[in-house]
């Protein structure tokens with residue numbers, strides 16, 4: 001099985017930091033101004049794909065964004081503590097493919113499913 005190494009962890013960290021600042025920007029936006037992102041505006045270094053992604057994220061409700069932000073922050077501190085990639089509930093390994101899909105996830109698939117089905 002593929003293990004996550006230092007380089008992978010650094011990539012996840014970069015992605016998490018980006019997600020963190022996107023969510024913070026969006027949360028700030030919903031408070032001050034809830035206008036949708038205008039795709040015709042010059043958006044500097046952001047690509048159209050990034051802008052679309054941000055629009056998708058804007059569609060998430062504020063509560064979901066806050067939960068995701070908490071998970072992102074938790075994942076970032078897990079990286080700092082060297083515990084990233086371990087499930088916070090059962091301490092088992094979170095599969096790299098799952099981390100690639102959702103770098104902020106705090107649980108392995110088994111615990112997540114148990115959690116979602118109650």
Ligand SMILES: [Zn+2]
Pocket residue numbers: 087088089090091092107108109110111112
């Ligand atoms: Zn678990």
